[in-house]
Amino acid sequence: MTTAKLQYQSGFGNYFRSEDSRCPGALPEKQNNPQVCPYGLYAEQLSGTAFTAPREHNQRTWFYRIRPSVIHKPFKPYTHKYVTYDVKDVPPNPNQLRWMPFPLPAKSDKTDFVDGLRTVCCAGDPKSRNGCAVYIYTCNTSMSENRAFYNSDGDLLIVPQLGSLEVFTEFGRMTVSPNEICVIQQGMRFSVNIKEESRGYVLEVYDNHFILPNLGPIGANGLANPQDFWAPTAWYEEREIEFEIINKFQGALFTATQKYSPFDVVAWHGNYVPYRYDLSNFVVINTVSVDHCDPSIFTVLTCPSQKPGTAIADFVIFPPRWGVAEHTFRPPYYHRNCMSEFMGLIHGNYEAKEGGFLPGGASLHSMGTPHGPDGPAFEKASRADLKPERVADGTMAFMFESSLSLAVTAYGNKECKVLDEKYYECWQSLKSYFNPNKREVNI
Known part of the structure; x- marks a missing residue:
């Protein structure tokens, strides 16, 4: 799958452009929202920050797509008992906690990425946009050719542990394997396909977006470097098919249908994008x-x-x-x-x-x-x-x-x-070596 190098930090000089090679010149030349877009496309903006955020923090992307994403049936509740931030009936537990490997679904239980999400722990409230949640995902089937997901509550940092993920997004496609991560930011629609049973971890944040940490005395180089982040390049499909869109909103899941694939973006430009990073580059x-x-x-x-x-x-x-x-x-x-x-x-x-x-x-x-x-x-x-x-x-x-x-x-x-x-037993063998009469002690 085609990806493009992502110059990670947003701001002047870090604005990205991509168009599918099948439609050269799909990106408008002079303005984001022309009266008529090239190839008869629709212009649609996805905002990652408030319109009035300072320029150096402002994030948004313009899509040029075959149909606008507004064309869908009303959302209805989607039952998923394991995606929750409601822990009011669960007693607090201050103990050290350890989980053995989380179980994979039975082969007879066809489970995709969304249905395989399990909230392990969380804090805060997505309605007030303050907090985070940790999930495990386990799956043994793809989201097929007619299912997509997006999160209205925050950003998702996905850490595959077993099996690679083929991630289809509105921006394009990317493969994410164990020892790599990807970030799908708030509002971005995506679908996950697999070739083998898969397991991994997900960190969700409600408040803000992920950024690179400041380096301080380390200087210009070190830790995760901007040149090692990758974003998808534009790729579109035009398919008229009954398509399910699953949305996470205020901690609950909803589903709506539409008669076309949401992955119909022919071109895009902006600085609000999904991205992938190989941990071996750290x-x-x-x-x-x-x-x-x-x-x-x-x-x-x-x-x-x-x-x-x-x-x-x-x-x-x-x-x-x-x-x-x-x-x-x-x-x-x-x-x-x-x-x-x-x-x-x-x-x-x-x-x-x-x-x-x-x-x-x-x-x-x-x-x-x-x-x-x-x-x-x-x-x-x-x-x-x-x-x-x-x-x-x-x-x-x-x-x-x-x-x-x-x-x-x-x-x-x-x-x-x-x-x-x-x-707790792993610490019980720790014993006292204290000897008040001997400063140098052999353990």
């Missing part, structure tokens, strides 16, 4: 002397809140890298955080939890809940020869970190049936 910054860098140094994308330096949600990864710190306990230190930390594992073995933290599973360490390496990881790191060594080869763990207190849903607590009730 440029790791780490210590080369002593101590342990905060995990924020591994931030790929952030959705900022109104409070400076505090995110509604960060997307953080722990990729293969060198560990070279001297006189330092190298794994993540024990800590109690003022943030919520939801971790997932795409592949490999996470160095601080090599036992029960498995690909396709997850963990949640809530605000103030202590966590850190398990007993074997602590002892191994305390006795290690502190020479340069490779860390996390063949592994990609990630974290959705939020300043909001995430509440676990009924599905995450019981209905998923993979919550590890014995997770």
Whole structure:
């Protein structure tokens, strides 16, 4: 599938143009909304920010499409018991939580990307546009040729763990494989096809859009670099067919039908686009002397809140890298955080939890809940020869970190049936090595 390099930051010089090669000159030459568009197309704008947002933050895209998206039947409720932000009847749980790999649907249960979404935890309210939610998706069938989805509540950051996704959007097509991510922003219609059973994670944010974090003293290069983000190029289909459009609105799902494919955009230009990123392109910054860098140094994308330096949600990864710190306990230190930390594992073995933290599973360490390496990881790191060594080869763990207190849903607590009730036991072997008569202690 054809993709185009995405110069990520919006603003002057970062405006993108794409037209299907089958219709050269489909983009109007002088204005966004001409009286008559080339090829008899309709002009339609998709806004990602308020019209009056400052120019450097203003995001929108103009579509030139065969039919405007307004042509559809009225929306009706769509039953989906597992997509929810309503947790009022679920008691809070401050414990360390770990899930074994989330189950895939039975082969006889044909489940696509939308029907396979499960809300694991969430905070806030999409109606007031403040909050976020974490989902697992599992699917064994494509959304076929006549089904699409869009989210009126916020942006979706999709992290495939098992199986590649063929993502059809109004902007064009892109393939997203494990160890890659894609972001489908608010209001963008898309469909997901698969060739094998698939599983992954989704982070939804209501408040804002994801951006690259500021680099500060790091300088111009490092972490996720703008040149490594890709956006689709224009591709259209003209099919008159009964098509289902599923919409997530105020936390609930709705469905409407129309008599044509929504993927009929012949050309587009703007700076509000879906995009893909390969996690192997992340440029790791780490210590080369002593101590342990905060995990924020591994931030790929952030959705900022109104409070400076505090995110509604960060997307953080722990990729293969060198560990070279001297006189330092190298794994993540024990800590109690003022943030919520939801971790997932795409592949490999996470160095601080090599036992029960498995690909396709997850963990949640809530605000103030202590966590850190398990007993074997602590002892191994305390006795290690502190020479340069490779860390996390063949592994990609990630974290959705939020300043909001995430509440676990009924599905995450019981209905998923993979919550590890014995997770707490991984720390029970930690013992006291304290000796008031001996400063230097061997572990």
